[in-house]
Amino acid sequence: MFPDYDVIVVGAGHAGCEAAAAAANMGSRVLLVTMNMQTIAQMSCNPAMGGIAKGQIVREIDALGGYSGIVTDKSMIQFRMLNRSKGPAMWSPRAQNDRMLFAATWREMLEKTPNVDFYQDMVKGLIIKDGRACGVITGLGHHIQSKAVVVTSGTFLNGVIHIGEKTFGGGRVAEKAATGITEQLVELGFEADRLKTGTPPRIDGRSLDYSKMEEQKGDEEIIGFSYLPVERISAEEQRSCFITYTNSNTHELLKTGFDRSPMFTGRIEGVGPRYCPSIEDKINRFADRERHQIFVEPEGWNTVEIYVNGFSTSLPEDVQYKALTSIPGFEQAKMFRPGYAIEYDYFPPTQLRYSLETKLIGNLFFAGQINGTTGYEEAACQGLMAGINAHLKVKEQDPLILKRSDAYIGVLIDDLISKGTEEPYRMFTSRAEFRTLLRQDNADLRLTALSHQLGLATEDRMQLVESKKTGTKEIIAILQELSLDPQEANHYLQEKQSAPLNQKQKAAQLLLRPNINLSEMTNAMPALATALNRFNRETIEQAEVQLKYDVYIEKERELVERMNQMESLEIPETFDYTRVAAISNEAREKLKKIKPRTLGQASRISGINPSDVQILMVYMGR
Incomplete structure (x- = not known):
C-alpha cells in the first residue's frame, strides 16, 4: 500500500508543513502524516504571523526557500x-491573517509540491533498527518505511485540556491527543517532561461595541514577508483590529474563579509561557496594575469570529464570561x-544535535513544540531546518548549520541545544547579540x-538577491557622489528642524543626520529623485540602512x-570530560550531558565559566 519514503x-x-516542503523541494520523497487532513x-492560537523577532524569523524562512512568508502574504488581512x-535592527513585520485562508493556502501549496504524499492517521510509534529511525507505525497498524523521520507533534503528545475543574484529553479543542511516541522514546532512554500553553475565548464580533475601543489600523504601505513578488492586499482593503482594557472589576470577577483554577489548585503541572501569561496569571503576578491591554483581532475576511488577544485563560466558563x-x-x-489551557509532552532539546537530529537515535529529527518552543514562527523555522537536514x-x-551570527534561526537552535529550556521558549530581539x-x-x-547552493532556494530568488546587491552598491555610490544644493535641501531640513546647509553637501553625508530619512529626502529634492527613480523601495531602504549604520x-x-x-575550535565527540580534573563538578556534568560541538558552544552552556573554557583549551592542546 505504501512505497518506501526518504x-x-x-x-x-x-x-511539519515546512519540513515536508523543504525535504520535497530538495528532491526527497516525503510522506506527511497527520491525524486530520482538515487541520x-x-x-491553533491567534490568527497572526510575525511580530518582534518573530517577523525576522519568517523573513529568514522565506529567504531560505520556505513557504511561511508566501502563505502569510497571500492570507493577510492587515x-x-x-x-x-x-x-532598523528592531523593525519587525507583523500580519493579521485570515485563519481559514492561511490553512487553505498552505495545503494548496503543499499539494502543488512534487514529492509530497499525505496520509491521515495517528503515528503511535517509530520503527527503530540498529539505532536509526526507519519509519513509523500508525494507529491503523501500518508499518511505513523511510530513511529518516521528522517528528513535529505540537501539543498533541499526551495532551490534556483544562477548563476550570473540567479536564479531558486532547491535542487541541475537539481533537484527540496522540499517544505512544513518548512512551517508546522514554523506554529508549530519552528524557521527557511537560509544558503548558493556553488560548483565549472566541467571541461573536457582532455582539461587540467597537465605539468603546481604540481602532488599530494597518500601515499605509504593505511590505509583507516574502522577498518574491507575491500578490498582496492593498492598504485600503485592510481590516482594523481594536484595543480595549480590563479594569478592577474584571480582575475581581476573575479572582472569584481562582479556587477552581487548574493553575492555582495544582492540577496543571507543566510550566507555561512566561512572556504570554494567562489573564489570571497576569492579575496574580502584577496585582498593582489597574488594567491590562486586550487586542480585539478579527479571524478573517468572511467570519464574525473574534480572537481576544491578551485574555488567555483556563478559568471556569462562567467566570470567563462574567469577566x-x-x-x-x-x-x-x-x-x-471558552479559553482553555493544554498540557503536553516535550523532550528537552539538549538531547539534539545542531541539525535537530536526536543524539540517541540516528535519522530521527524533532522540530517545534516537541523541543520546548512556543509560537508558529519558532516551530516553522525548526521544521524548515529539520526538513533540510533530514534530506x-x-x-x-x-x-x-546556521550560526548565531547568520540568523535568528541560528540563535534559536543554539539556545535550545546549549541551554535547554524548562519553559516554552519564545524568540526576542534581545536574545540575538548580533x-x-x-x-x-x-x-x-x-x-x-x-539555500540556493543546497537546491532549495530557486533561481528566481537568487536573481532577485543579485539585483538587490548590485542596486544597493549603485545607490550608495550615487549618494556618495551626488552634491545637494542648499536651495533644494534647506526647505526639507527646516521641516525636520535640522541645521540648514551653507554650501553643497554630499547626499550620503546629509543622510547621516538624526531624523533624516532617504525616502523623505527623495520626495523633497528633485535631483535625488531623478538619480534614484530606477530603483525599488526595498533596494533604496537597504542602501540607506547600510550607509546610516555602517559603523555599528x-x-x-x-x-x-x-x-x-572559538566556534572553529571543535571538541571531539569522544572527548572524556572525566579526566579534566580542574573544572567544577557542575561544569563536568553539563559538558557530559550536552557534548558541545565547539568551544564556542561550550562557553554558552549555563553553568560553564570562562575559566572552565580555558582549562578545556589547555587539555585540547590549544
Missing part, C-alpha cells in the same frame, strides 16, 4: 511594521467557545545564496570574527 514527517502543523497548518520609531462582559465594548458579548542526512551530505546584522530587511542577502554594522562584524575563532 522522509516521513509526523504532524502537519507549522513545523493542516491550523493556526500588515504592520512594528518598532519603526527605533533603529469578559465587564470589559468596555464586551458588555453584550456572545461566546463562541541531507538521507543523501549522506553534511548538515546545514541583531544589527540580523535585520528583517537583509535576510535574503544573508541566507538565499546558502562593522563593529558587529569584528565581534563575529572573534566569536568565530
